[in-house]
Structures are given as C-alpha cells and as structure tokens.
Amino acid sequence: MRVLVSAIEPSANLHLRYILNEWKIENGKWKIEGVFDRNLGEPIVDSNEFNVMGFFDVIPKINLAKKTINKLAEMSKNVDKVLLIDAPSFNLRLAKKIKEINPKIEIIYYILPKVWAWKRGRIREVNKYIDKKAYIFPFEREFWSDGIYVGNPLLDEIKEFRDREIKNKVAFLPGSRKSEIKNLMPIFKELAKKIDKEKVLVIPSIYKGKIEKIYGNVSEFEICFDTKRALLNSDFAYICSGTATLEAAIIGVPFVLMYKTRWIEYLIAKSLVKLNYVGLANIIFERENLGEFHKEYLQSFDINELLKDYKNNNLEEFREKSKKLREILKFGSSKNVAKLLF
Incomplete structure (x- = not known):
C-alpha cells in the first residue's frame, strides 16, 4: 500500500512514527510518500523546511508551500490513500487541490483543525474535501459529528507518570x-x-x-x-x-x-x-x-x-x-x- 503523507510539523512527525509502527505490525507492507521528517523515509520535501512560528515568519515559506502542494496533488494520482496530519493552513489547501485533480482518492485527516478556538469556517472545508475525520479530544464531537474519536496521541507516547518521590x-x-x-x-x-x-x-x-x-x-x-x-x-x-x-x-x-x-x-x-x-x-x-x-x-x-x-x-x-x-x-x-x- 502506498500512502501520500503530509506531516509538516515536528509533533505531526512524532505521531506519524507511532502510526507507522502500528501499521508495520498490522500489515508489514507499506510505503509512505510526501512531506515528513527525513528520519522516517524519503520525503519530496523534509518537513523541517516548514519549521516556523508566527504570522510574519511564515511569509518566506509561502512559495515553498505552493510548490509543494502542487507536487503532492500530482503525486496523489499514484497512491492508494492520503493521510493529512494537523497543519490546517497547509493541509486544507492541499486537500482542495487533490480533490480538484483526483476526486476519487480517499483523504484521511488526523488531528483536525481547532475550530473550537477559531476559524469555524474550516468546518465547511473539512466536510467538503475530507473523507474520514479523526479527532483527538472527546469534546470535538460537538463539531465533527460524523468523525471518529481515535484517542489522543500523547497516551501512546507517555507510559510513565510522576510518583510522589521528591526530585529536587x-x-x-x-x-x-x-x-x-x-x-x-x-x-x-x-x-x-x-x-x-x-x-x-x-x-x-x-x-x-x-x-x-x-x-x-x-x-x-x-x-x-x-x-x-x-x-x-x-x-x-x-x-x-x-x-x-x-x-x-x-x-x-x-x-x-x-x-x-x-x-x-x-x-x-x-x-x-x-x-x-x-x-x-x-x-x-x-x-x-x-x-x-x-x-x-x-x-x-x-x-x-x-x-x-x-x-x-x-x-x-x-x-x-x-x-x-x-x-x-x-x-x-x-x-x-x-x-x-x-
């Protein structure tokens, strides 16, 4: 199975690593393509290229984002499914572009836009372009009634808890x-x-x-x-x-x-x-x-x-x-x- 992945943030790549571990256990045959950390495979663009923060820091990356979206959309023609992780400013534009040129491909969106905080207009975009919606906070059910609560990635990544011992x-x-x-x-x-x-x-x-x-x-x-x-x-x-x-x-x-x-x-x-x-x-x-x-x-x-x-x-x-x-x-x-x- 070939999956087109868009994981442009450090946290998204950490979560992706755990998904790949599960995927390998369940299936054993898989290949990811797209944008992600180079430590996880061979991306067309290393996700670290997008490591910015703040309204003004994003400006220099706009051209890179446009070129990457166009390339990923073309790549969607040769994969089985698409997995988008977080980063709505990038991934919703990507989802729209993919559906324009390849409307039958299934798109899974994991860690949906935080519409409970701002930009509720994104609800309409997600409903229009996304086939499977995977949210990570139980209260998000209010916004994604046809989505799936898949759990929270931090409960995969954290297995130890603070004891009562004084650490100093x-x-x-x-x-x-x-x-x-x-x-x-x-x-x-x-x-x-x-x-x-x-x-x-x-x-x-x-x-x-x-x-x-x-x-x-x-x-x-x-x-x-x-x-x-x-x-x-x-x-x-x-x-x-x-x-x-x-x-x-x-x-x-x-x-x-x-x-x-x-x-x-x-x-x-x-x-x-x-x-x-x-x-x-x-x-x-x-x-x-x-x-x-x-x-x-x-x-x-x-x-x-x-x-x-x-x-x-x-x-x-x-x-x-x-x-x-x-x-x-x-x-x-x-x-x-x-x-x-x-």
Missing part, C-alpha cells in the same frame, strides 16, 4: 521555536537564580550544536534533550505554551504555562481566538466543567508570583487532576489511525 529539580521548557526561546530565556534565567534546586533546561535535539548561539549562557542549568524524562524527574516546571503543557498534565507534574510573543502577533491572535484558556489541559477541563488545571501567564510575568507558584504547588492535587485527564482522553490514537488506512 525544576524543569524549564522555553519551547522549540527560536522566537519562543528568545522571549522566555531571560525570564527563565532570572527565575533560576532564585531557585535553590537543580535547574533542568529542556532543549530540542536539533539544537545540540547551537546551544550557546540560541540560548546564550546556560551554565546555571543542567541540559536535557528529552522532554518526558525531564518532566518525570522534576518537582515543578515552567513551560512555554504548546504540547509540552499537555504532556506535563498527563504525567502529573505541577507546572505553569508561560507565553510571550511580539505584541502585534499577540493582539492579532487575541482578536481571533475566543477562548478563556491557552493550555490544552485547561481547555479540556473547562469543557468538562472541572475548573482550572493550571495557571497561565501571557505576555507579562511577575517573578515573585512565578516563584510563589513553585513554592506552593501541590503534587498530590496535580496527580489527581492528571488521573482525571487521562480518564477523559481514554486511550492512544496510533492504532486507530492505522486501522483507518485499511
């Missing part, structure tokens, strides 16, 4: 994008000076040879290239908004979410996104009428308040919230997504 470590996760790192590292360094425990800085492995250039002086920190290991071995974490916050919530590590971007981008996003929270665990808990899972700080930070959150955190309370969150999400998604391809 605090983790700092400034994100994976250079803009996120630049904005949060000065705050993290200031916090680190006031915390009398081991400080662990989580750095994506792609930056191993560029630490000083990107992060500056990090002598205050122990360096870790594994997010889950860092979280499992820490008593508390300061985390940039993103998937890592949901990982921490599932593992059961007390944390606060922190996010800072250019003010113009923040104001644009604020005008478009109509949510009370940014963190996924908070969004899920609010939908379930369970209150707030963790604190969030956006754009401005009070060092004393952030230190207070660390000193007053309640591990047992977070562990109970984590158990409830895992009950809500139920199971991992890779096996169910693999089945959709047959």
Whole structure:
C-alpha cells in the first residue's frame, strides 16, 4: 500500500512514527510518500523546511508551500490513500487541490483543525474535501459529528507518570521555536537564580550544536534533550505554551504555562481566538466543567508570583487532576489511525 503523507510539523512527525509502527505490525507492507521528517523515509520535501512560528515568519515559506502542494496533488494520482496530519493552513489547501485533480482518492485527516478556538469556517472545508475525520479530544464531537474519536496521541507516547518521590529539580521548557526561546530565556534565567534546586533546561535535539548561539549562557542549568524524562524527574516546571503543557498534565507534574510573543502577533491572535484558556489541559477541563488545571501567564510575568507558584504547588492535587485527564482522553490514537488506512 502506498500512502501520500503530509506531516509538516515536528509533533505531526512524532505521531506519524507511532502510526507507522502500528501499521508495520498490522500489515508489514507499506510505503509512505510526501512531506515528513527525513528520519522516517524519503520525503519530496523534509518537513523541517516548514519549521516556523508566527504570522510574519511564515511569509518566506509561502512559495515553498505552493510548490509543494502542487507536487503532492500530482503525486496523489499514484497512491492508494492520503493521510493529512494537523497543519490546517497547509493541509486544507492541499486537500482542495487533490480533490480538484483526483476526486476519487480517499483523504484521511488526523488531528483536525481547532475550530473550537477559531476559524469555524474550516468546518465547511473539512466536510467538503475530507473523507474520514479523526479527532483527538472527546469534546470535538460537538463539531465533527460524523468523525471518529481515535484517542489522543500523547497516551501512546507517555507510559510513565510522576510518583510522589521528591526530585529536587525544576524543569524549564522555553519551547522549540527560536522566537519562543528568545522571549522566555531571560525570564527563565532570572527565575533560576532564585531557585535553590537543580535547574533542568529542556532543549530540542536539533539544537545540540547551537546551544550557546540560541540560548546564550546556560551554565546555571543542567541540559536535557528529552522532554518526558525531564518532566518525570522534576518537582515543578515552567513551560512555554504548546504540547509540552499537555504532556506535563498527563504525567502529573505541577507546572505553569508561560507565553510571550511580539505584541502585534499577540493582539492579532487575541482578536481571533475566543477562548478563556491557552493550555490544552485547561481547555479540556473547562469543557468538562472541572475548573482550572493550571495557571497561565501571557505576555507579562511577575517573578515573585512565578516563584510563589513553585513554592506552593501541590503534587498530590496535580496527580489527581492528571488521573482525571487521562480518564477523559481514554486511550492512544496510533492504532486507530492505522486501522483507518485499511
């Protein structure tokens, strides 16, 4: 079986890896083509070419995206199915182009657009161009009544949970994008000076040879290239908004979410996104009428308040919230997504 894959984001490629493992177990004969991380095969474009963040950072990649969409659409004529993962700005345009030139091909969309946050007009686009809709949060049933809840990929990827043992470590996760790192590292360094425990800085492995250039002086920190290991071995974490916050919530590590971007981008996003929270665990808990899972700080930070959150955190309370969150999400998604391809 030949499957055309569009996985242009780092997280999408991590999820794809688990799908391929399940697929290999179930079938044994498979081939993927398209856009994905080069470590997973031979893509026509390495997904790392699209590794950008922010409204203005995307502009230089527009021509690459157009050329790639046209090429993928042509390739759809010679495959059995199409698998799109997340990245709606790219993948919905791709789905439309594919259906224009190859209307009979089946398109599976895994990790659907977050229409519960913004751009509800995408519901119509998804319904028009997508054959099978695979969503990863139970509350999304409200928007995709004919879709399938396949589970959440993080329950495939996280098998260990925080115990009660004192670790004497605090983790700092400034994100994976250079803009996120630049904005949060000065705050993290200031916090680190006031915390009398081991400080662990989580750095994506792609930056191993560029630490000083990107992060500056990090002598205050122990360096870790594994997010889950860092979280499992820490008593508390300061985390940039993103998937890592949901990982921490599932593992059961007390944390606060922190996010800072250019003010113009923040104001644009604020005008478009109509949510009370940014963190996924908070969004899920609010939908379930369970209150707030963790604190969030956006754009401005009070060092004393952030230190207070660390000193007053309640591990047992977070562990109970984590158990409830895992009950809500139920199971991992890779096996169910693999089945959709047959």
